[in-house]
Amino acid sequence: MCWISKSAVCLVKEDVAQGSSVSFLSTEMQKRRLIVLLLCVLSSSCVYCQLDNNYVEDEIDAKQVDAPTRGFFGKHWRHQIVDAQSKLSETNNETMAVSAIAEETSTDVEKSASREGKFFSLFTVVKFANDDCTTVSNDNGTCYSASECSARGGVASGSCAGGFGVCCTFSYTCGQTTYQNSSYFSNLNYPSNYDATGSCQLTVNKASSNVCQLRLDFIVMMLVQPETNDSNCNRDQFIVTGGSRVPSICGTNNGQHMYVETGLLGNSPITLTVVTSGTGFARQWRIKVTQLNCDSIGRxxxxxxxxxxxxxxxxxxxxxxxxxxxxxxxxxxxxxxxxxxxxxxxxxxxxxxxxxxxxxxxxxxxxxxxxxxxxxxxxxxxxxxxxxxxxxxxxxxxxxxxxxxxxxxxxxxxxxxxxxxxxxxxxxxxxxxxxxxxxxxxxxxxxxxxxxxxxxxxxxxxxxxxxxxxxxx
CATH class of the missing domain: 2.60.120.290 (Spermadhesin, CUB domain)
Structure with missing residues (x-):
């Protein structure tokens, strides 16, 4: 029905306009024209027959979606066609977005997804622990997503977790506080030297209630040597307070380390303090602070x-x-x-x-x-x-x-x-x-x-x- 040309409809309309009466049914030609007219009236709600409203037969566009329905069949057919194409479009957009993610992460995931006919967003599937990692500069860091590293104030350096995370480092200096594991405590403007009188402190809070120890690694520790009259650290010294007793030190201690007990209960902070007195010495320090859980094999x-x-x-x-x-x-x-x-x-x-x-x-x-x-x-x-x-x-x-x-x-x-x-x-x-x-x-x-x-x-x-x-x- 829907392939009847517009010219046939116009012929019938022209006969009526010229004053033709019902008597035109007596001729064969008039019978055929009446049949054509009746068929078009019955099927006028078909989307493809709405040619008198300037719709192209093989195209469905926004005009057709907004056009008024013409009969029960027209409404039903048009909704089927439009809804089907809309759902197909939405499915393709989602598939393309997920496919792009799959292509960036793993060819195997993409192939597996194609076999299944659908697959889920990798962001809801891929999870990784915040384990220790090593940066491109050989520092220790913690594995986070790029956004979480930035939100925590860290610096990303290298990847981890199979490329899904970044190795995030946290550096602190005088007057700051950290809750982060694998953080670094350095003098002001490190790696430049420090030559002044002052007291530089870092407050270390437990990253979790399960932390029992801190390990302090002196990557660099260059302070003034002890006094010559009694070899005490009267001018410069490194002091740890708030945890188990450890000796105060000064002088050159590159590569040395200390363990500090934090206690099993509570979250009392540990304070690391570098006291400097006088000028004329190129001091420098960078201390890696690692928090160890009570059940850690490194404790x-x-x-x-x-x-x-x-x-x-x-x-x-x-x-x-x-x-x-x-x-x-x-x-x-x-x-x-x-x-x-x-x-x-x-x-x-x-x-x-x-x-x-x-x-x-x-x-x-x-x-x-x-x-x-x-x-x-x-x-x-x-x-x-x-x-x-x-x-x-x-x-x-x-x-x-x-x-x-x-x-x-x-x-x-x-x-x-x-x-x-x-x-x-x-x-x-x-x-x-x-x-x-x-x-x-x-x-x-x-x-x-x-x-x-x-x-x-x-x-x-x-x-x-x-x-x-x-x-x-």
């Missing part, structure tokens, strides 16, 4: 200010640099080494090219003009400064040569578990592996021209290498 045992893992490694006193660093006064802390699987003892020795100089009671020091005092042991002679290594021996057995029992306190300017002039190897089978440091409040420095100095002068601290020994049975 240090209680009371351990430093914690090392691995079969072998190196431990040093604070402000040890092998050349000009001096032993700090008022140091009391414990260094812990994790016992690795199938290892039952540990051996210590002075680092290659390193120095061991712990105070003895009398005599000279190896770093000053005078008579070296060698290795000293026991609480009677090591009564001012010492290292405690539980049941230290020179051969791994409790009974040493000369039928003496193993020693706990070691001091002097040579490292050994027996009295001798040179350093040797010290072995302990007591687990867990621990070294306790005790330096008193008097560690003076004197010119090398002074002879026969007391053991409390010119001490350098220690650098020890360790290697765990496998179990023999």
């Amino acid at each position: 240090a045992p209680n009371s351990c200010v430093q914690y090392y893992t691995g079969v072998s490694g190196t431990i040093q006193s604070f402000n040890y640099d092998g050349i000009s660093g001096r032993q700090l006064s008022n140091q009391d802390y414990t260094i812990c080494i994790r016992t690795e699987s199938n290892f039952c003892s540990i051996a210590y020795s002075v680092c290659s090219g390193g120095v061991y100089s712990i105070t003895g009671p009398t005599g000279g020091s190896a770093t000053a003009v005078g008579t070296p005092i060698g290795a000293l042991v026991g609480s009677t002679t090591c009564n001012t400064d010492w290292l405690t290594i539980p049941c230290a021996s020179d051969n791994g057995r409790a009974i040493q040569r000369g039928n003496s029992v193993c020693q706990d306190r070691l001091c002097g300017d040579a490292f050994a578990s027996v009295v001798q002039t040179t350093s040797g190897t010290v072995i302990s089978s007591v687990r867990p592996f621990r070294v306790t440091v005790h330096f008193d409040g008097f560690e003076a420095n004197v010119p090398t021209s002074v002879t026969n100095v007391q053991g409390q002068f010119n001490n350098r601290g220690f650098c020890l290498s360790y290697i765990q020994q496998p179990c023999t049975s």
